[in-house]
Amino acid sequence: xxxxxxxxxxxxxxxxxxxxxxxxxxxxxDRAGKHNGKAPLWVNEPSSVYPDAxxxxxxxxxxxxxxxxxxxxxxxxxxxxxxxxxxxxxVQEMDAASMQSVRRGFSSVIRTSSxxxxxxxxxxxxxxxxxDGYFYALALINxxxxxxxxEQRIRAYxxxxxxxxxxxxxxxxxxxxxxxxxxxxxSAAENEKNLSLLSVIHPGKYKKLSLTYxxxxxxxxxxxxxxxxxxxxxxxxxDRGKRLExxxxxxxxxxxxxxxxxxSASDTDTIFYVLKAxxxxxPFKGKSAADNIYVRYxxxxxxxxxxxxxxxxxxxxxxxxxxxxxxxxxNRALRTIENEIKQKFLAHF
Numbered sequence: 001x002x003x004x005x006x007x008x009x010x011x012x013x014x015x016x017x018x019x020x021x022x023x024x025x026x027x028x029x030d031r032a033g034k035h036n037g038k039a040p041l042w043v044n045e046p047s048s049v050y051p052d053a054x055x056x057x058x059x060x061x062x063x064x065x066x067x068x069x070x071x072x073x074x075x076x077x078x079x080x081x082x083x084x085x086x087x088x089x090x091v092q093e094m095d096a097a098s099m100q101s102v103r104r105g106f107s108s109v110i111r112t113s114s115x116x117x118x119x120x121x122x123x124x125x126x127x128x129x130x131x132d133g134y135f136y137a138l139a140l141i142n143x144x145x146x147x148x149x150x151e152q153r154i155r156a157y158x159x160x161x162x163x164x165x166x167x168x169x170x171x172x173x174x175x176x177x178x179x180x181x182x183x184x185x186x187s188a189a190e191n192e193k194n195l196s197l198l199s200v201i202h203p204g205k206y207k208k209l210s211l212t213y214x215x216x217x218x219x220x221x222x223x224x225x226x227x228x229x230x231x232x233x234x235x236x237x238x239d240r241g242k243r244l245e246x247x248x249x250x251x252x253x254x255x256x257x258x259x260x261x262x263x264s265a266s267d268t269d270t271i272f273y274v275l276k277a278x279x280x281x282x283p284f285k286g287k288s289a290a291d292n293i294y295v296r297y298x299x300x301x302x303x304x305x306x307x308x309x310x311x312x313x314x315x316x317x318x319x320x321x322x323x324x325x326x327x328x329x330x331n332r333a334l335r336t337i338e339n340e341i342k343q344k345f346l347a348h349f
Contacts, residue, residue: 040128043136050125056080056141056201065135069124072139080119080141083200084193119197121146147202150194154209157191160184161213165222173229173272175305175312181223188216224256231258231271232303237278243334244279244299247341255346273312277301281333283326292322295329299337301345315348 042049046057058079060071119141126138164184168177192215199206213219232252236245245261252259258271282296297320303313317340321332 039130039136040126042126042138043128046138050138050140054143056143058139059136060139061134061136063134065127065129065137068127068135068137069139072124072137073122076122076139076141077117077119080197080200084196119146121149141201143202147198147205150198150201151205151209154191154194154198154211157187157194158211158213161187161191161219165213165219168222168226173226173231175230175273177226178223178230181219181226184213185216185219185223188213188219192216227256228258230273231260233262233271233274234259235262235274235276237276239277239279240330240334243338244277244341247338248275248277248301248345251341251346255349272306273303274306275301275303279337281330283329292324293326293329294320294322295326295333296320297330297333297337299340313349315345317344 040049042057043059046059047055050057056076056079058072058074058076060068060073060075062068062071122139122141124137125140126136128136130136161184164180164187167180168184171177171180195206195209198209234245234248234252236242236248239245249259249261252275259275260271277299278301279297279299284294284296285291296318298316298318300316301314302311303315304310305312317337319333319336321329321336323329323332
């Protein structure tokens with residue numbers, strides 16, 4: 001009887017150990033993402049499990065789970081990016097008639113990038129490891145859920161852009177309006193990527209969108225036209241031969257502003273800005289009699305809003321030039337100043 005009980009206990013203990021070992025092994029396998037048998041269907045045919053009509057998918061693999069997940073994300077992101085690039089290149093240009101009044105001398109405010117760095121809502125849905133220890137991961141985008149997110153984001157951008165445009169309309173022919181429209185154009189450029197993503201993720205939602213501001217090119221056109229509305233009077237003190245006045249006028253006109261010199265009382269009502277500048281020379285001799293004559297020069301220019309008296313933008317430069325005569329040293333200084341106005345004044349603007 002004792003032997004029977006002893007053998008029964010041993011059998012029960014062995015059975016219990018077998019169950020425990022099996023549980024631990026199964027738990028480890030589950031946590032590692034391992035499954036016995038052949039690869040799941042999604043490894044080779046993800047669309048058969050997650051239909052293209054409802055999902056975008058990408059499969060990646062690697063020696064570790066982290067590697068596999070990173071590879072899957074990269075595969076899916078690259079696939080979407082390629083489709084976005086194709087979509088971006090097919091965006092319609094504004095028609096020729098609307099472009100005629102847009103200044104061609106400007107560089108575009110934005111350049112929409114077709115590269116997708118991150119897609120909100122992209123997630124790792126499946127993990128599997130084969131018998132050799134290689135891991136496979138499935139990255140997935142739910143078209144409906146992620147499409148709804150990007151649709152909402154696009155609408156939020158639209159609200160902000162429309163706000164900038166309305167502000168510009170309420171403050172015409174002003175640098176405040178230009179600043180607002182620059183922000184609007186920048187936001188419209190960012191929204192182009194959201195739109196391109198939505199066109200790939202959920203074409204149905206994309207086709208139903210109709211934005212109030214239309215597109216980035218339309219906002220840029222508003223910006224350029226606003227710049228062309230701004231009038232600036234140029235006044236320069238101590239300007240020999242009006243050389244600085246000419247240089248300032250040329251730079252401002254090339255930028256699209258209506259620049260002029262004071263010419264009538266009507267300026268007060270139609271032109272709100274004045275650029276007041278002055279130039280000063282200070283000659284000095286070198287240490288020895290054989291040295292050239294030097295001239296220190298300084299230019300100060302303030303762009304002033306006549307309505308408020310506020311300085312909108314200050315600008316100044318200083319330096320020195322030398323020659324055997326003072327007059328030629330001053331001429332050299334003037335040439336330098338003209339070049340500085342051409343190269344740096346508008347950049348400071």
